[in-house]
Amino acid sequence: MSMMPVTDSMFLFIETREHPMHVGGLQLFTPPEGAGPDYLREVRHDLLHNSSVRDLFRQRLARPVNTAGYLAWRADPALDLDYHFRHSALPRPGRIRELLELTSRWHSTLLDRHRPLWEVHLVEGLDDGRFAVYSKIHHSVMDGVSALRQLQSTLSDDPDARDCPPPWGIRESQKSRRVPADPRGLLRTLTGTAKQLADTPRAAWKVAMEAFREHTLTLPLEAPKTMLNVPIGGARRFAAQSWPQERVRKVAAAAGVTSNDVVLAMCSGALRDYLIEQRALPPAPLIAMVPVSLRSRAEQREASGNRIGALLCNLGTDKADPADRLTTIARSTADGKRLFKELTPLQTLLLSALNVAPLAATPVPGYVGNTRPPFNLVISNVPGPRKQMYWNGAALDGIYPASVLLDGQALNITLTSNGDNLDFGITGCRRSVPHLQRLLTHLETALAELEDAVG
Incomplete structure (x- = not known):
């Protein structure tokens, strides 16, 4: 179990049905050359069965300590990726208009507090052959800048790269061992804060x-x-x-x-x-x-x-x-x-x-x-990628942030x-x-x- 900062727990405290406190984003992709009709089904199957999950996406809320709300995270012992990663198709004619309407509805619904606070939707059916990914994550877990950095960490500037992790993953090269906390560093931080x-x-x-x-x-x-x-x-x-x-x-x-x-x-x-x-x-x-x-x-x-x-x-x-x-x-x-x-x-x-x-x-x-x-x-x-990026060969055409209202x-x-x-x-x-x-x-x-x- 790990304690969450007060600044993060406040997003949980103020959330209501009228005020969902998650940040989201819609990404548009052009499939790689040669992608067949089963391309997205195969992508989803591969990500569900052959991908690692970043620890941040495994954490769920610990039981509230009192009426003040949630104050800590704990690891979910049985993460259900099939629930968090969903495959959908647009109604005809499959215009951007239909995609934005679907995104509007997804962005309106609360995340389930009994599970890790995130969802990813893989969307096919656009009339121009492209596909989309809509993702949302609770503001107590990530702010918009952090969410965009997470997205960028899964992309590559190489159109031939096929080792890009899923939106909830992390590259093998980026994994590092956790460094034990240094009490002297904590003391220096507290001293500086007091000053x-x-x-x-x-x-x-x-x-x-x-x-x-x-x-x-x-x-x-x-x-x-x-x-x-x-x-x-x-x-x-x-x-x-x-x-x-x-x-x-x-x-x-x-x-x-x-x-x-x-x-x-x-x-x-x-x-x-x-x-x-x-x-x-x-x-x-x-x-x-x-x-x-x-x-x-x-x-x-x-x-x-x-x-x-x-x-x-x-x-x-x-x-x-x-x-x-x-x-x-x-x-x-x-x-x-x-x-x-x-x-x-x-x-x-x-x-x-x-x-x-x-x-x-x-x-x-x-x-x-x-x-x-x-x-x-x-x-x-929010600063984003500075050059053309790809996700397992699919070209990233757009990143459109969806934010919080109060x-x-x-x-x-x-x-x-x-x-x-x-x-x-x-x-x-x-x-x-x-x-x-x-x-x-x-x-x-x-x-x-x-x-x-x-x-």
Whole structure:
């Protein structure tokens, strides 16, 4: 049995039927040349009977200690891979539309807490001959960054490689013996943590000065109330599409900003157009929470746990000019990143906790309907593969993340880099965000407007 960090157990504590707390992803593949009609059936059979399982995917929840919830993991003595790894087919005509509808339904259902908290679905029946893999894993086990690292660890840049492990596996070359804990290292960690905690008042003063004297820092509860900030149901909609990275890079270079600023400006323009379409655009600018990885360089390859900070960004949706929106976003992100660099890792974590703390009150009846949201939505950019990747000869065509929603947060936009593309996954509450797929059209319009504005 192993204890879980409080940051991980909280995802179990706050989970309800309306708020599934798992992260997911949809991957599209082109089968290798010469793949026959039984290709996927043979792939599944081989993975079920000839694959190892990473320890992380064997762990299940230990019995709750008390009403506070689950605090520990234990190994599942009889992992049922046939339950976790499922083979499905799309209804005709097998378009991407049918695939996204199926993904929406899978992403809406809770994981079984009596088993290890993950599922993988192998999907055939696409009219263009490709196949898909949808996977989901509980946020208490992995955050989105960790899940993407796990996926990348199973891929190869060699189209002829046939030794790629399954999504729940690990390469033989990556296996290592567990190193016993060093008590002296633990003492050093505790000493360093105590020192950082002692510096917390100084960090709080720095934040206060930024916010109230220089008026540069975006704080929680400054966001306007919108149609996206309402109580949500348990059903989800999921939409996905890819854009060439080169288009984003050219805009960033011409405007003298980062590519991530351009991505945020794409989202800003899309949200503005969508809310105008719904006759629901507020006069004040929308605020996005942008997750920031807090992993050190030594932890960059780690594929487990949660190491995420929270930066708030002014999206400038009150401005009609796309160039003005981009300038506002670039200034807002630069101010936030500068402050993060001046704080210690623990102080950064504490500031991030302050930014998202109001979400803890969302289960209180009437809270969401009668208060301003801490931010309007989450927009996350997760680094992915830098070149074309393959899984046992099948070419990876797309990686589309599906994320978590909460009361008062009915929409999430997460994207990842994938070779020459940026792959967007948009998750929304099925009841609260009508015509979710329209955001894909508005993202293209927003990028085209940015190209014209800086061209």
